[in-house]
Structure formats: structure tokens, C-alpha cells
Amino acid sequence: MNFQCIATDGPSQTGFLQIKNEKVKTPGFLFPAEESYHPPSFAECFISSSTTKKYSPLITVGKNIFFKQNQQDQKTDINNHLVIPDALPESVKDYLQQFDRQQNKNIIMLSSDPTIASQRIKTNESALFIISNATQLFDNPKKFITYIASLREQINYDALLYTPSIATPETLGILTYIGCDLFDVTSAIIAARNQQFFLPQTIIETKKIVENPCHCPVCSQTKKHPSNFSFDQLLHHNYFMLHQELQIVRNAIKNNQLRDLIEQRIRFSPQLVTLLRHLDESEYDYVEKRTPVSMPESYILNATSRESGNRAEIKRFQHRVNSRYQKPKEKKILLLLPCSARKPYSFSKSHQRFQRAISKTKLPGVIHEVIVTSPLGLVPRELELTYPASSYDISVTGKWYEDEKLMIQQQLTTFLSNNTYDAIVSHLPKTLVQQIKTSEKPWHFSLTDNKATSKKSLQSLTAILNQILDRKQDQDYTSPSKSHQKKQQVHEIAAYQFGRTLATTLLKNSIVKGKYPYLKIFNENNQQLGMIPDQRGLISLTAEGGNKISHLSKYTVTIDTGFTVKGSILSPGVITADPSIRRGDDVLVNQGENFLGVGVATMNGSEMKKRSYGEAVNMRHKIKQ
Amino acid sequence: MNPLQTFIKQLKPTRHRKTPNPNLPVSSWSEQDRYHNEIVDAFVLILRTRGCSWMFQSGCSMCGYFNDSMLSKVTSDQLINQYKQAMTRYNNEPIVKIFTSGSFLDANEVPEKVQEYIFSDLTKKTKKIAVESRPEYVTETSMNTIKNQLTKTELDIGIGLETSQDFIRDFAINKGFSFEDYRNAVTLVHNNNFSVKTYILIKPPFLTEKESIEDVKQTIDHVLPCTDQHDILSFNPTSVQKNTLVEYLWRRKQYRPPWLWSIIDMLTYAAKKQKKTRLQCDITGGGKKRGAHNCFTCDSEMLSAIKEFSLTQDPTIFKDVNCDCKNQWKDQLNLESTSFGSLPDVMNP
Numbered sequence: 001m002n003f004q005c006i007a008t009d010g011p012s013q014t015g016f017l018q019i020k021n022e023k024v025k026t027p028g029f030l031f032p033a034e035e036s037y038h039p040p041s042f043a044e045c046f047i048s049s050s051t052t053k054k055y056s057p058l059i060t061v062g063k064n065i066f067f068k069q070n071q072q073d074q075k076t077d078i079n080n081h082l083v084i085p086d087a088l089p090e091s092v093k094d095y096l097q098q099f100d101r102q103q104n105k106n107i108i109m110l111s112s113d114p115t116i117a118s119q120r121i122k123t124n125e126s127a128l129f130i131i132s133n134a135t136q137l138f139d140n141p142k143k144f145i146t147y148i149a150s151l152r153e154q155i156n157y158d159a160l161l162y163t164p165s166i167a168t169p170e171t172l173g174i175l176t177y178i179g180c181d182l183f184d185v186t187s188a189i190i191a192a193r194n195q196q197f198f199l200p201q202t203i204i205e206t207k208k209i210v211e212n213p214c215h216c217p218v219c220s221q222t223k224k225h226p227s228n229f230s231f232d233q234l235l236h237h238n239y240f241m242l243h244q245e246l247q248i249v250r251n252a253i254k255n256n257q258l259r260d261l262i263e264q265r266i267r268f269s270p271q272l273v274t275l276l277r278h279l280d281e282s283e284y285d286y287v288e289k290r291t292p293v294s295m296p297e298s299y300i301l302n303a304t305s306r307e308s309g310n311r312a313e314i315k316r317f318q319h320r321v322n323s324r325y326q327k328p329k330e331k332k333i334l335l336l337l338p339c340s341a342r343k344p345y346s347f348s349k350s351h352q353r354f355q356r357a358i359s360k361t362k363l364p365g366v367i368h369e370v371i372v373t374s375p376l377g378l379v380p381r382e383l384e385l386t387y388p389a390s391s392y393d394i395s396v397t398g399k400w401y402e403d404e405k406l407m408i409q410q411q412l413t414t415f416l417s418n419n420t421y422d423a424i425v426s427h428l429p430k431t432l433v434q435q436i437k438t439s440e441k442p443w444h445f446s447l448t449d450n451k452a453t454s455k456k457s458l459q460s461l462t463a464i465l466n467q468i469l470d471r472k473q474d475q476d477y478t479s480p481s482k483s484h485q486k487k488q489q490v491h492e493i494a495a496y497q498f499g500r501t502l503a504t505t506l507l508k509n510s511i512v513k514g515k516y517p518y519l520k521i522f523n524e525n526n527q528q529l530g531m532i533p534d535q536r537g538l539i540s541l542t543a544e545g546g547n548k549i550s551h552l553s554k555y556t557v558t559i560d561t562g563f564t565v566k567g568s569i570l571s572p573g574v575i576t577a578d579p580s581i582r583r584g585d586d587v588l589v590n591q592g593e594n595f596l597g598v599g600v601a602t603m604n605g606s607e608m609k610k611r612s613y614g615e616a617v618n619m620r621h622k623i624k625q
Numbered sequence: 626m627n628p629l630q631t632f633i634k635q636l637k638p639t640r641h642r643k644t645p646n647p648n649l650p651v652s653s654w655s656e657q658d659r660y661h662n663e664i665v666d667a668f669v670l671i672l673r674t675r676g677c678s679w680m681f682q683s684g685c686s687m688c689g690y691f692n693d694s695m696l697s698k699v700t701s702d703q704l705i706n707q708y709k710q711a712m713t714r715y716n717n718e719p720i721v722k723i724f725t726s727g728s729f730l731d732a733n734e735v736p737e738k739v740q741e742y743i744f745s746d747l748t749k750k751t752k753k754i755a756v757e758s759r760p761e762y763v764t765e766t767s768m769n770t771i772k773n774q775l776t777k778t779e780l781d782i783g784i785g786l787e788t789s790q791d792f793i794r795d796f797a798i799n800k801g802f803s804f805e806d807y808r809n810a811v812t813l814v815h816n817n818n819f820s821v822k823t824y825i826l827i828k829p830p831f832l833t834e835k836e837s838i839e840d841v842k843q844t845i846d847h848v849l850p851c852t853d854q855h856d857i858l859s860f861n862p863t864s865v866q867k868n869t870l871v872e873y874l875w876r877r878k879q880y881r882p883p884w885l886w887s888i889i890d891m892l893t894y895a896a897k898k899q900k901k902t903r904l905q906c907d908i909t910g911g912g913k914k915r916g917a918h919n920c921f922t923c924d925s926e927m928l929s930a931i932k933e934f935s936l937t938q939d940p941t942i943f944k945d946v947n948c949d950c951k952n953q954w955k956d957q958l959n960l961e962s963t964s965f966g967s968l969p970d971v972m973n974p
Binding site: 030032037047048061064066083085087088089091095099109130131132135166184186187193231 | 631632796797955964971
């Protein structure tokens, strides 16, 4: 039994579980292998407490510790197990665990107690973990999130989690997003018994249906009202709804849309919203680790709900602005600008106007443009190409909500404590400024009316900046050259991407050329070190670029010397990998002691070590030997 | 004590909020029962003793009878007063059952002199006496003593075997004795020409509905060979009694009392297997949420069928009962074991 991952999206994954000679798609459902539940044609996997030959692939559940095992029982996938009720006190659960005598290495049922489960995992490298008392865990969102996240962090990335009884069309997406892989169809059976009809986001009593909105094969083949459906009809309709949602979820994973999907799906249920909030807030590290640093060009992060603002990539961006970023030292005056719908901002009409107004000042090179936006907070101009600053969308009404203002204020406070300016100019609406203003320094306001792009406001912007520059004449401001400014921008992107040490080493004695945003880095011998392709917003290194920073041993993946590298490096070949590597990062590949080249990580650093299948690094350039 | 035993003990109160009157019995009433092949009236009286000795050590996971015990010393005189008080309502019923929420034969609970007083008195009044005892108090000595006290009256000793599986009895019930202990006790009882009523527990905690059926069927197979024509198998479905492990789990939705369908299934099986032993099933709290129940709609019909069976021993009565909830019961059997604790009750998921 093993698992082959095809795609990931956040903590979720889709792929194939190999059971004997058959492949089962995940995320997936296990159907009861019972005639009376009429497994549908689309059933992909089965579970049963009897060893039927009729359904396959089949996971068999044998006798637990209370019953004597015969030879047949020994052949089952799970046996000699003990389900310990979740409600019992810790000490009792701990004591009872010794009676669990599961032998099978492939599939292990785990206690719902995290400590007991951890002890079990230490000695079992299983392919599939069954979570006992999943319903009881799920009833407590905080407990459930902590349990799944900590379990996932301990087991292999290729290991799968089976959470029985809790999947419905409504919960399937978020359960998958959290990191669960296998589910059952119990909810469909119980709902059918109780005259309940599945809809994509909810469960409705059949008698409350006014018009049947469903066109599944069951519903489209009958004119009967769902309240007159037989049990089998209702059951099959419910199966279809589960399966439909399953396919939607699998598509979403492949298209990096699962987060957007679940933000919709959870809306009807405060419990599910709580679940997502706990995941984002309490298990940030778990999610962040699994969140790529760059996305395909077409990807847009739609920040359409309160929860979107908690997405790991947004928090990571803020964190990196606070910890890795520093403003170029020549920049003396902070200019706060509103964001634009078009991204990157400087490609928008409004920002082009702002930049023209800035260029009309006496020393445009000392003015530092920082964009104020929700949900990111502050985006220094140098980082506008990076994800998610380069590709998010948000509802704009002109009104700022209290929590947005508070977030911006916090970001600004941190930013101003890390970066010192001689003056602060705000080209933002006054209503916003009143709330976010924190610094002791006097602020200057350049907006004359409520429109940042009006002629008057733009003139006022130039004028106010010039006034400040006049007053600071004695401060010997110098406007850096265009190419120096480009180099500083690339330096900050590199710092955002790799941290400041690597950035400084990479840019030392280098020259940055090219028309924005296609900036290229060259060394003193005119060898290219890297460039910024606009779809990534990060530096793509050349082999020389990698070679220049490889001695710092950061963002490094060390692979086995036993094979010749062609296009990609597979995870079994990885010996060590920097745990700070994220999917989408540029990484430096060492083969044994020798620097081999650069590539893009398709797994995070710890994943490279804890996955047995799949591509870890997509090689871009190999160094010439 | 292991941590599970400690926990079971912790759930029990150490004393009552309001001390019961030690001179009054818990209760007494008259009910129908079988005497040989007749249906007759039986007088039941429950004495309030200090409590079951095993309960003071740790106790069984489902047993809440201690809630009726004094939990402090009850003198011999007080016990005799209780007995006398109850007997004022005695109406010459041919059977008298004396229960103590513990072991009548345990001298720490019912002093020998009280046992003697009651046996000597009843032997003059009734045809058959029924008491209950753990096997450890069924000894050569105790049997001999009683035999001398009971000149012409039949005696039936109820023993709570619960299950023939030592591991389940130990682990899930915490009963504190073995199948071997039970069998030895049965031999002693039989040697003295007394009869045995074996209590079989339906659905201890930790077992699924399906497993509890399997457990009971195995137990039937193991117990029937130890019994003779005067003996009784009494099936006792677990009810949720106060201050027990079962109640603790039930309150947290991790235990459901057995379905009446399961009981019917077991009784049908037992009826097929038995040749001579009488089968009986009294359902405490039947049809209520704390007792064995189905969907609450069909429960009274099912309960009267089970009651009828206990009197007639005829399982064909079960052929006539039906309800849609039978499908849900089947779901419980089909789905619970593969849910790994996630689905203790399909009716209340």
C-alpha cells in the first residue's frame, strides 16, 4: 500500500492510493461493502467488517481485542484494535492503550488522544491512519484542528488520514483542506433514513423542498417529489451529491482553488467557520509550510471574506515585510499610496499618475512609495511583483472596516519602527489616515479632494513633496541613479525571497539591467546571475547565481551522489533540505559536497525528506562541470 | 487498582446527600413470574444494606445499585426491621425474591444471623426464595448452612455472570471474577439441589451493538451446558444508571443502551439453542432513553412481546412485530464497527 501525490493545495493533497493492484483516487470515499447499501458505479473503494470478494478494492476490518481471532481474522487490514472512548480521562485512556494490539503495519487505527497517538506513530510508518472517535473530535473544532495538524506534522507527507462518519457535501472541502484524505458515506445513509436530501452546501428535509433543484441521474429520471423517494433513491441522490462535491474538491486542489471553495462552503455553519479560523490562527506554521511562495500567473487570491485575510500567504507576506525587508537607505520620505485594482500596482493608470507626479519633484529618488492596502497592510514598491501582492483582489467600496484599519495600523507601527524616515506624506483618504496614524512625526497630507488621481490632488502631491525637499536641503539628500535603484529593488526582492544575508551576497559587485519588471542581475564578468520573470515576482537564479550564494548553505537541497540529475529531482534522492524552503522557491542543489545547480522547489523542505514519491525539485540550470 | 477502576470508583458518591432511613427497605412489590410451569405472583423486596463489597473496592462499570445502598453501616436489627416492614405487604405469594443491590450471601453485607432469620421465616411461608450473590460467597459452608435453614423451600441463587468472556468481563465490566469462579459456584449450587439464575449483560460499555450481540450469543453457547431444567438465564440489557462509567459515556454521547431489536435477536437465538433452561428478560428502563430502546414509537409493542416471551418461552411472537426502525438498527450493526467509535448511535449521530 502506497500513495502517489499528484497535486497539493495548502495542506490538502490529491493522488492515488495503491491497494494491491488497484489505484484509488484521493481524496475519496470508502463505501460499505454491503449489498443493502447498493454501492454506486462510481464507488472507488470499500470498507467492510466481512471479507467479501464482491467489492474491491476493499479495506477489511477484523475483530477487535474483545474477540478471539481465527486465521481469517488475522488476514484483515485492521484487527486486534481497541477503540477507546474519547471522553475518558487522560490517565484512563493511557492505561487502556496497552490493550490495543494492532499488528498491521500498513493501516493503523489511532487513538483520538494526541499524546497516545504520537507514541503510536513513533514506531509505525504506516500508509494509512484511521482516526478513532472522529465525530467526537470534530465536535470540538479546536481539538480537531490541533489533532490533525500535529498528526500531519509527525507522519510522512505520503501517509493518508481516514476520518470516518464526518464527511458531508458541506464538510468535505474543509476536511480535505485541513489534511484529511479518506472519508465514508455514513452521512448519506443516515440522511436517507431520516428523509434528508443533500444539497451542495446543506442538508434539507425532503418535505421542505419546494422545487427539486437537482439534476443528478436519480432526480432527473423521476417526476416524484423527493419526499416520495424510496430509501434507495434518496440514498443514491445523496451518494451523487457526495461524489459531485468530491470531484469539485479534487478539481479545486489541482487548480489551487480549494481555499476559495471552502471559504464559500463553510458559510452556513458557524462550527465550520470556527474550524477554519482555528486552523489559520492556531496552526499558522502548519499551513504556511504547505503554502507556495509563488503561484501560476493566472492565479488570483480573492480576498472576499473575513477569513481570507488570515490566509497563510498574506500573513507570511506581512511577516517578511516586517522581518526581511528594509527600505533602501537613500529613501528619506515615506509616501503612502492607495492600492489599485490592477496588479502589479505600477501597471495601473493611477499609479502611473502618482509616479509622474513624483518624477516632477526635485529629488524623486529619495521618495519611498509604500502602498496601503487590505488585506496585506503595507506593500513597499519593491515588492509589488511578489505573490500575493502581485495577484490579489478585494471588494472595494471606499469604506474601510475597523478590523482592516487596525491591521494596517499595526503593520504601519512595525514598519515605522524598522524603517526611519524624515517625513511622512499621505496620499490616502483622510478618513483612513485619522485611524491609522501612529507616528509622533507630523504627517503631510496631499489629498485635496477625495480622489487621489484628480489633477488637484496630484499637483498637491508634487507641491508638498517639493516643500519637504526644500526644507530638508541641508540634509544632503542624493538621488540614486536609475540602475542603483533597480539594484536596490532586486536586493529587496532577494531579501524577501532568501533573507538578507543571501540577498547581499548575491547582489555584491553586481549590476542590474533591464526594463522593469524584467530586471536581470549580472556579475562583474557580465555573467547573468538571475532575473525576475514577471509571472513569478521572485528571482530566478542562474547556475552562476546559485554558485555565488551556495556556500551560505541556505535554501539548499542536498541529494544523493548515486545518480545523474536530468530534469527533476525526486524526493527519495533528497538527503537533506533546508526546512525554510517552500513550494515555488528557488533552491540550490548540492550533490554530495558539490554545487550542482538551481531549480524550483515543488515541495517544501521538510516534505522533500518526508515523501517517498514525486518530484522535489524541478531543475532549471546545472553548473558547467 | 488500575486507572479504569480508580475512575469507576471516583464516579461514585461516598455518601448520600440525604441519609435514607435504615429501618425501611428500598422497595417492595408484587409481580408475575413462573413457578415450574405455572404463571404465579412473586413478592419482591429490596433491602437497603450498607452496599456491595465489590462496589466498595471499585465496582462494575454499569452498576448503579449502590445508589440504593446505605453506604454506611446497617445493623442486623435494622435489616430485620426492613424485612419485617416489607413483609407487612406480603400476600402469600409462592415466590419471594430478596434483593440487596449486592450479595445476600455476603456476611459483610447481610450478617449471617439476618440471613438465618429471613430464611427460617420464609421457609415457613413460601414455596420458592430467590436471592442474588457473587460467586465468591457461594461456598460449601454457606450452602450447607442455608440447606439446614431451608427445610422445604426451593432456593434460586442469581449470579451476575454478565458474559462468558473473561476479558470482556474484566476489562469492560470490571466484574472481578472469572467464568471458572462462576462454574464452580454453579456446581456447588446444583450439588445442594438449589437452582441458578444466570444474569447475562446485554451491551457492556466499549462494545458495539453488533459485538454485544456476538458476545451474548457466545455466552449463551457457553452457559447453557452448565445449566439444568430448574435454572434460568436472565438477559439484562444495560440501563444508564446514575454515577456509573456507562452514564459518564452516555452523557457524552459515547454509549447507547442496546436496541430492543438486538434483544429480540438474542432471545430468538437463545430460544433456538436451549432445551430446558428458562429464558427471561427484564428490561430496566425499557423504552426510555436511559434504557434499552428502539425508536420510541414501537418500543411498548416490542417490550410487551419480550415480556410475553419471558412468560411463554415462545419466540414466534417476535415474528409479528415490526417497525421501520429495524433498518436503522441494521445500519447500527453495519456501520458502527467500521466507524471506529464515531457512530455510537445512528439515531443521534
